[in-house]
Amino acid sequence: MSNTIPRAFKNTRTVRKIRNYMDTEFTEVLHTTLNPNGPGAIRIHLIPPKKEEDAFNPSIAIINGTDILPVNFVWAVMLAELIKETNRFDGKEISEVDIWKILARATGNVRNILPFFSRSRIKGDMETIYTTIKQIAFREEVTTDVHFMSIGDYAPFMKAPHRMDLMVSAMTKNGKWHCNQKCVHCYAAGQIHADEAELPTDAWKEILDRCRSAGIPQVTFTGGEPTMREDLFELVKYARWFISRLNTNGIKLTPEYCKKLWEAELDSVQVTFYSCDPEIHNRLVGAHHYEETLAGIKNALAQGLSVSINTPLCTLNRDYEKTLEFLHGLGVIYVTCSGLITTGSAAGAASEALQLSSEELEAILRRSTQYCHENGMEIAFTSPGWLDEQVFEELNIPSPSCGACLSNMAITPGGNVVPCQSWLDDEPLGNMLADKWEDIWNSGVCEARRDFSAQLTGECPLRRYC
Numbered sequence: 001m002s003n004t005i006p007r008a009f010k011n012t013r014t015v016r017k018i019r020n021y022m023d024t025e026f027t028e029v030l031h032t033t034l035n036p037n038g039p040g041a042i043r044i045h046l047i048p049p050k051k052e053e054d055a056f057n058p059s060i061a062i063i064n065g066t067d068i069l070p071v072n073f074v075w076a077v078m079l080a081e082l083i084k085e086t087n088r089f090d091g092k093e094i095s096e097v098d099i100w101k102i103l104a105r106a107t108g109n110v111r112n113i114l115p116f117f118s119r120s121r122i123k124g125d126m127e128t129i130y131t132t133i134k135q136i137a138f139r140e141e142v143t144t145d146v147h148f149m150s151i152g153d154y155a156p157f158m159k160a161p162h163r164m165d166l167m168v169s170a171m172t173k174n175g176k177w178h179c180n181q182k183c184v185h186c187y188a189a190g191q192i193h194a195d196e197a198e199l200p201t202d203a204w205k206e207i208l209d210r211c212r213s214a215g216i217p218q219v220t221f222t223g224g225e226p227t228m229r230e231d232l233f234e235l236v237k238y239a240r241w242f243i244s245r246l247n248t249n250g251i252k253l254t255p256e257y258c259k260k261l262w263e264a265e266l267d268s269v270q271v272t273f274y275s276c277d278p279e280i281h282n283r284l285v286g287a288h289h290y291e292e293t294l295a296g297i298k299n300a301l302a303q304g305l306s307v308s309i310n311t312p313l314c315t316l317n318r319d320y321e322k323t324l325e326f327l328h329g330l331g332v333i334y335v336t337c338s339g340l341i342t343t344g345s346a347a348g349a350a351s352e353a354l355q356l357s358s359e360e361l362e363a364i365l366r367r368s369t370q371y372c373h374e375n376g377m378e379i380a381f382t383s384p385g386w387l388d389e390q391v392f393e394e395l396n397i398p399s400p401s402c403g404a405c406l407s408n409m410a411i412t413p414g415g416n417v418v419p420c421q422s423w424l425d426d427e428p429l430g431n432m433l434a435d436k437w438e439d440i441w442n443s444g445v446c447e448a449r450r451d452f453s454a455q456l457t458g459e460c461p462l463r464r465y466c
Contacts, residue, residue, distance in 0.1 A: 018073060021113055022048065025080065026059075029215040031241055032083040034094060034134075042137040043243045043267070045217035046071075046079050049157075060154065063136045065162060065218040065243040068149045077113055078126055081106040103130060151407050155454035158406070160214040160441060165410040165421040166207070168235065169223035170198050179225045181249050182286030183272075185312050185351050187341040188224065191424035194344070196414030199433075201231045205238050207411060207432045214437040218243040222421060224413070227252040236264040243267050247310075251289050253296030258303035268306035270336075271297050275317040276326035284316060301331055308334035310382075312341075313364060314354040320368050328375050337368065339383040341422050341460075358386050369395045385459045402460050405429075405446050406453035419449050 026048050034042040047060040058070035061079060071079060085102045086094070094102075107123045114122070132144040151162075171186075171194045172178050179186075188194040199207075211219060219242045226232055227248050236244055246261065250271040261269065271293065274281045278290040285293075300307045309332055313320060320337060327335060340355055356364070365381055372379040381387070384400040392399035404419035409429075411417055416428035417440050430440035440446060452461070 017113070018077075021077065022073070026076065029212075029217065030080055030083045031217065032086040034086060034099070041267070042133060043217075044079070044083060044133060045243075046076065046083060047159075047215055047217075048076070060149075060157070061133075062162065062217050063133055067136050068151065068154055069136070069146060070149050074114070075125075075129060078106065078110050078122070078129055081109040081113075082126065082129065085109070099130070103127060150456070151403070152454045152456045155406055155450060158450075160211075160216045160437065161403075161405070161407055161409045162216070163218040163220060163408040164211050164216045165220045165222050165408060166204065167194070167223055167410060167412050167421060168198070168204060168221055168232070169226045169228045170413040171195055171224050173198065178228060179223070180228065180251055180287070181225070181289060184284050184286060184354070185314065185340050187344045187422045188424060189344045191344050193412040193414070193416055193418060193424040193428065194224065196412050196416070198229075198413045199415055201234060203415065203433060204231075204235055207415060208235070208239050208242075210432055210437060212241055214441075216242070218245070220245040220247055222247040222410075225249055225251075227257075233260045233264045236261065236266050240265045245270060247272075248296075249285065249289070250293040250296030250300075252292075253299050255299050255303070258296075258299045258305060261300075262303050262305055266305065268308065269300050270308045270310050271300070273297065273309050273311060273323070273327075275311075275319075276323045277317075280316050284314070297327075297330060297332070306334075307332060308336060310336045310338070312338050313356055313361060314340065314351075315356060316354060318356065318360065318364055320364050321371050324368055324371050324375075324377065328377060333376065334378050335372065336380045336382050337365070338381065339386040341383070343422050343424070362387050362391055365391070366395065369397060383460070384457075401456045402453045404453050404461070405449035419446075 030046040059076040061069040410421035
């Protein structure tokens with residue numbers, strides 16, 4: 001996918017035609033979903049070069065919100081037309097037969113835009129693009145010579161983070177505790193911006209509109225506990241342009257609730273589950289809700305939602321492999337674990353006394369990774385700075401790094417923009433409703449934080465070492 005301009009493009013008329021297409025047809029982030037109602041949906045976001053950049057510089061394709069793929073302007077045109085033709089099926093399930101019809105129509109469109117390429121070449125390239133994207137999305141071996149870009153390398157070209165965490169629910173409301181649990185390790189509890197008055201539905205819809213205009217491809221509904229909002233289904237439905245995720249404790253995930261989330265086209269749900277031991281789980285969440293959370297996991301799986309389970313690790317649930325065995329029996333495939341984010345309640349004495357050492361975490365992760373690899377589960381460790389890079393290389397799992405103001409940012413219950421959803425006590429970077437996004441993104445504080453994150457050092461600025 002070289003970005004070298006072919007000899008045919010030296011023709012002035014051809015160059016003008018390409019530039020006109022990029023200036024008129026490809027001025028904002030394009031998005032589509034292939035097979036949205038079936039297993040293994042593929043989300044594609046195509047991000048054009050910055051306006052001040054040359055149109056012949058690479059565009060960026062983001063597959064399922066994670067893989068960053070620089071594409072030259074020929075592939076950008078092909079992807080843009082593929083996206084446009086796919087979107088004609090908006091709201092309908094796309095069959096394999098439909099896929100080939102889409103590819104054929106997109107091929108014809110590209111032939112009109114790039115007439116100096118033969119139809120057979122465009123058709124072949126279009127099929128290659130589809131196959132490559134499918135392989136990337138489904139984590140299959142990629143048979144095309146593609147070059148991925150790290151988030152650090154991509155940082156200078158970014159206009160917005162890849163994910164915005166929407167803290168739609170506050171920790172307190174009208175002066176009273178608002179979450180349906182009181183977790184020992186809650187990173188948000190007690191932090192200033194986690195207690196802001198919640199914005200109404202229309203305000204969050206405007207924020208979603210502004211996130212889309214900024215080119216942010218993924219949003220996560222979080223809190224507090226986002227399922228405490230009665231308008232959550234409406235907000236999820238409104239966010240269908242994005243890759244959408246819900247972070248929840250699972251208590252409210254009844255069969256009916258999960259069906260409504262599926263109908264609202266939620267892409268994935270992450271449930272926090274501390275232990276398969278009810279006593280340990282209940283102690284760590286500060287409430288007797290083990291049975292409801294377990295039922296919520298089962299209901300989400302039964303509905304066909306993409307489910308991942310997150311477990312913050314501490315001395316009480318160090319027998320994580322046992323919990324993995326339990327989750328495997330339920331049919332869970334995707335799991336994440338972490339050290340403690342030492343902010344909010346997790347910075348207090350009760351949480352600090354349960355913190356594991358780096359050596360203990362490494363031992364747990366080594367055993368757990370082996371179990372997951374042997375049993376068809378995918379595991380990730382999400383806390384930067386706890387373990388050496390070499391550990392992740394040996395285990396062949398992604399190495400976590402701070403993504404604040406780079407891969408992710410957060411918006412507080414009152415609409416303030418913060419570096420990440422754990423960074424809730426400092427001055428906000430701006431307000432999503434009151435300030436221009438460009439002013440927030442290009443502010444000195446935001447740029448300094450982004451420069452730090454782009455170094456991919458594996459350090460968390462908020463971590464307290466105990």
